Amino acid sequence: MQYARIISLILTTFFLGACASNLSGDVYTRDQARREMTVRAGVVETVREVRMEGTRSGTGTLAGGAIGGVAGSNIGGGKGQIVGAILGAVAGGLAGSAAEEKLTQKNALEITVRLDNGQTVAIVQEMGEVFHPGERVRVLSNYNSSRVSH
Incomplete structure (x- = not known):
């Protein structure tokens, strides 16, 4: 027994x-669905593998x-x-x-993007899409959440 x-x-x-929960760039929470997001374009500068606690x-x-x-x-x-x-x-x-x-714990990526306006941002997200330096990408943001996407 x-x-x-x-x-x-x-x-x-x-x-x-x-x-x-999954924190990759291709997964949205229920709260993020049907919410407006700001889209900025840029170029990937660096991609680094990191561990998410x-x-x-x-x-x-x-x-x-x-x-x-x-x-x-x-x-x-x-x-x-x-x-x-x-x-x-x-x-x-x-x-x-x-x-x-x-x-x-999850494997994640730290993706540094040089935006078209000259600003540089770094976003950490769970592994999903593969990114390479020099690629054009979108940075989608709403409130305090951002993600990188092709």
Whole structure:
């Protein structure tokens, strides 16, 4: 019975991690749909691969804490079980948080664009479209969000 709980908590953690949002240039959020965007044209100056940090939503911490608590409660008997559950929950929470952050990291691009007006902008977005120096591109912006597109 305990193993079934642990397995279900592990699977829940991985499924929730798979729900992480996509920040590439070809994906729009629901809020961005049907909103006017400013379009500026320019030329790609540089493209650099970078890592985008993972999420820290608390899901990994909760799942890890639950798994660690269940696993720790199997240690000892009586008050030892309680101490084991508490220590297991704390250790599991820390491990779950670290695992969530690592599992949700993304490969991204830092794209520097010299706009036609002479201004230079750099935008980081998740890998998707491939960009090369010298290519003509569009920079689409609304509010505090921008993306580079062909």
